[in-house]
Amino acid sequence: MTETKAAQPAGEAKPRRRQARGERRIQQLLDAAASVFSRTGYTSASTNAIAREAGVSPGTLYQFFPNKEAIAVELGERLTHRMREAHGALFTPEYASLPLGEMLDAVVDPMIEFNCQNPVFLTLIHSGDIPGVMTEEHHALHAALQARLEELIEFIQPELSAERRARTATMVFSLFKAGLELVLAHEGEERDAYVEELKASLHGYLAPIIGAETPPRTP
Known part of the structure; x- marks a missing residue:
């Protein structure tokens, strides 16, 4: 007796294809919004x-997002997630074991690269009327990264008080943010020069x- 394969349920593949197309369209709209x-x-x-930038009709955009705020929230969530993954991996004991200059190269360069590739992140954060959820997520990310930096400082200099570690981490982030704005405001060799100035300031x-x-x- 010949064995027959169970037929794939009708329409099962189509929703998956539609879902993939939908995700591509969403990413297209988010890329356009970032620009x-x-x-x-x-x-x-x-x-x-945003629809013009994406090369679609406003009607197509509204199939995926009801308004500009929803686009910004989705874009912000994706960038925050990527930043959390990228930056969170930098503050580790492995980096803390390096001489300060090498540690700054290893930590600062990827952070600069991320922000240069995604300038919209700072644009949104600095806007006075972004949706509140984005501000909350950014504050949570900043708090998490500062906590990791304080742990890194403690690993290097365990005799420092918790208060001194917190102040030091706060100053480091303030210096980095100020320098980052100058880096993003320039291109080419001038940008590279400001990156080196930022590292020199931190050092x-x-x-x-x-x-x-x-x-x-520690033994």
Whole structure:
């Protein structure tokens, strides 16, 4: 007796294809929104401008997002998730075991690269009228990264008080954010020069606190 294969339920493959097409369209719209937000700012951007940038009709955009705020929230969530994954992997004991200059290269360069590739992230955060959920997520991300940095400082200099570690981490992030704005405002060799200035500023601030050489290993 010939064995027959069970037939695939009718229509099962189509929803998966539709879902994949839908995700591609969503990403297309988010990429377009990132370009528009970066170019004009969040406040001045419109769904019509985002649809034009994506090469679709406003009706197509509204199939996926009801308004500009929903687009910004989805874009912000995806960027925050990627930033959490990328930056969270940098503050580790492996990096803390490096001399300060090498540690700054290993930590700062990927953070600069992420922000240069995604300038819309700072554009959204600096906008005064972004949806509140984005502000909350950014504060949560900042708090998590600062906590990791404080742990890194404690690993290098365990004798520092918790208060001093917190102040040091706060200053490091403040210096980085100020330098990052200058980096993003320039291109080419000038951008590279400001990256080096940023690292020099961080090195000058951190060296007297945590030392510039390879930290001694605990037996």
